[in-house]
Amino acid sequence: MSTLRYKGSAVLIKIIIVLLVNITFVFPHAYAFNLVNLGGALIGITAQYAELNKSIDYCDNKGRNEYFAKMKKQYGVDTDPVKNEILKNIVTRLSAAIAQNDPSINEKPYNYFVNKDKNFNAFCSLGHNLSVNSGLFDLLKNNEDEIAFVVGHEMGHGQENHIKKGIKKSLPINIIASVWGSQAGSTLEVMGIDVLVKQADASIVTKPQEWQADNLGFTYAVGAGYNPGAGAAVWQRFIEKMGQYRSNFVGEIFSPSDHPSEIDRRDNYANKLTKYSNGHMTVKNGIIKINGKLFMQAASRQIMSGRERAYLIAGAVAAVYHNNKNIPDAYVGSNGYIYMGDQDICIPIAGEESAQTLVDRINMIK
Structure with missing residues (x-):
């Protein structure tokens, strides 16, 4: 005492x-x-x-x-x-x-x-x-x-x-x-x-x-090797799914004056994602940019919105920029996924451009 x-x-x-x-x-x-x-x-x-x-x-x-x-x-x-x-x-x-x-x-x-x-x-x-x-x-x-x-x-x-x-x-x-x-x-x-x-x-x-x-x-x-964009993705999903009936993490209450708002927390993680990529990646409203230039706009699928998915795709690319001095070329794998070196980035879905188009774009702007 x-x-x-x-x-x-x-x-x-x-x-x-x-x-x-x-x-x-x-x-x-x-x-x-x-x-x-x-x-x-x-x-x-x-x-x-x-x-x-x-x-x-x-x-x-x-x-x-x-x-x-x-x-x-x-x-x-x-x-x-x-x-x-x-x-x-x-x-x-x-x-x-x-x-x-x-x-x-x-x-x-x-x-x-x-x-x-x-x-x-x-x-x-x-x-x-x-x-x-x-x-x-x-x-x-x-x-x-x-x-x-x-x-x-x-x-x-x-x-x-x-x-x-x-x-x-x-x-x-x-x-x-x-x-x-x-x-x-x-x-x-x-x-x-x-x-x-x-x-x-x-x-x-x-x-x-x-x-x-x-x-x-x-x-x-x-x-621990988890996707650097997953923090922003969590809060994006939380905002979309929970609405006014949301229940927060321990310690959270619903007054923004007392605790961080959901949007602020998502954006904090998004900013960390950008810093983790050494400034190469940005994400906003489902639009992913590399070096300030458009890479892709993520589409929604049945279990995930395009905005949530964009943070996860950008997180995979951010890991490449964080872990490599010489950025490897992108390519389409035999399974249809886009890769950069050993890092799988995503597999395009309906509403997105083809894998080859996206690969060509990455290699041009990376």
């Missing part, structure tokens, strides 16, 4: 007492507030902080597996083999990428599971305990590249201890609520593991933390 935390408790106590004394002075016959009982409750605040911090630290470290078991019981487990295999592969690849620069992940590897919730969501809680909603896999059609950016975002929260910091930051609100509750004869509640697990998916991260998690998620995902 830090000195600052104790001072914060003392200030809180003083504020409440001053308010209550003033109310009593103005309304001398109002006895709704029992100052004797209140005094006893306030004396326990410092102890409450200490106990709550113990619970948080326990769930984040020594008791994280116990916390994880209760998370699974709280939210339910989806045993779908396809979804679980995708999540296992993603966490394995992302963890390896993170470990290259942050080996601490090896000391506290992530626990993870697919939960039964059909809403579009994922969350990382205390102790590197992570869960992805079944509904997120459904909305993204089990697209591993796109799901990896969501999971990478959550692991960004985990690596930076955003959830632990957020819970501790919210403590004063919980303490005040407990103090007022004590006026009705209740006692200050000690929030243990059973209470904390119910807050596993709570929205307690800040706007800067959301941006940090997005940026880290991009680094983790591309470091």
